[in-house]
Amino acid sequence: xxxxxxxxxxxxxxxxxxxxxxxxxxxxxxxxxxxxxxxxxxxxxxxxxxxxxxxxxxxxxxxxxxxxxxxxxxxxxxxxxxxxxxxxxxxxxxxxxxxxxxxxxxxxxxxxx
Amino acid sequence: xxxxxxxxxxxxxxxxxxxxxxxxxxxxxxxxxxxxxxxxxxxxxxxxxxxxxxxxxxxxxxxxxxxxxxxxxxxxxxxxxxxxxxxxxxxxxxxxxxxxxxxxxxxxxxxxxxxxxxx
Numbered sequence: 644x645x646x647x648x649x650x651x652x653x654x655x656x657x658x659x660x661x662x663x664x665x666x667x668x669x670x671x672x673x674x675x676x677x678x679x680x681x682x683x684x685x686x687x688x689x690x691x692x693x694x695x696x697x698x699x700x701x702x703x704x705x706x707x708x709x710x711x712x713x714x715x716x717x718x719x720x721x722x723x724x725x726x727x728x729x730x731x732x733x734x735x736x737x738x739x740x741x742x743x744x745x746x747x748x749x750x751x752x753x754x755x756x
Numbered sequence: 757x758x759x760x761x762x763x764x765x766x767x768x769x770x771x772x773x774x775x776x777x778x779x780x781x782x783x784x785x786x787x788x789x790x791x792x793x794x795x796x797x798x799x800x801x802x803x804x805x806x807x808x809x810x811x812x813x814x815x816x817x818x819x820x821x822x823x824x825x826x827x828x829x830x831x832x833x834x835x836x837x838x839x840x841x842x843x844x845x846x847x848x849x850x851x852x853x854x855x856x857x858x859x860x861x862x863x864x865x866x867x868x869x870x871x872x873x874x875x
Contacts, residue, residue, distance in 0.1 A: 644816075677864070686849060686866040687800065694861070732799060736864075742853070743790055744864055746800045 645670040647735050649747030656723055657755050664718045664750045666733035675738035676709060676716045679746075680729045687732060691718070694738065720752075728754045757783050758854040762867035769840055770875055777835045777870045779806075779850030785830035786852035790864075791823075794847040806833040806850075840874045847871055 646669040656662045674695035679687035693700045693707045709716040733747040759782040769775050787808045792800040805813040812825035824836040849869045853862040
């Protein structure tokens, strides 16, 4: 089955700086890679996703890159703000009508004022 | 659209009792739903895939006789933790795939989670 590894487990950056979180996946059939933000005691919230037919996607301060050959994908947050502090999870899935999502281990991001 | 609810949001029970958690898709039909478990400061671990009208598919290491899943309708899946013990205390989250009108693809929609505490 699919295995998703995520690094780093914790990340502290100065407000205004960039944060990068990296993930790898094992199943070459995976073709959908969502990123979630989770606040304590809450459900995961989708912040951006990428499908295997593109290598990069950007939405304002958030961007995701995908390297299918290396089975790597990364989340980039620029101009970080205090409200970006949360736990971020990468995930992988085989996109179909009802595919399960396998999560990475999570990154606790802290933004220092 | 695509709202998933869970009930209850919190439950405290005594060791040895059974607890039922409901997951509902409020404005769409879901032939498949997923159940995850999340321990403190850990990731969401997929427990099982709930299939409407058929048996659930359990992930490796998940005891099907302990975590009973029933998906009797297109909008409701239930997870029953049988003979609960303190080590079953966790945050249980369900999800269901749906396609928004504005999208060409399915997306997973998560319930708000159920915090189970077993004394």
